Amino acid sequence: MTLLMRDQENQKIGEKRGEDKLAKLIILLNEDGRLSDILRVSQDEEYRQELYEEYHII
Numbered sequence: 001m002t003l004l005m006r007d008q009e010n011q012k013i014g015e016k017r018g019e020d021k022l023a024k025l026i027i028l029l030n031e032d033g034r035l036s037d038i039l040r041v042s043q044d045e046e047y048r049q050e051l052y053e054e055y056h057i058i
Contacts, residue, residue, distance in 0.1 A: 021057055022048070028055050 001009075022041070025048070029037050041048040052058040 021052065024057055025051055025055060028057075 025041060026038055029035070029041070029051070037047075037051065041051055049058075
């Protein structure tokens with residue numbers, strides 16, 4: 001495996017983890033009826049990070 005291949009694989013792993021983390025947050029927000037926050041976390045990275053902490057996702 002070349003360094004480039006390893007880097008590409010690590011990037012895919014990181015992207016998957018990020019997607020999983022956001023999906024979990026969206027599910028939890030939906031369960032709590034916080035529908036307006038779902039749109040906001042898709043656009044506001046700082047707020048998204050706050051909610052990751054609030055929901056103990058990170």
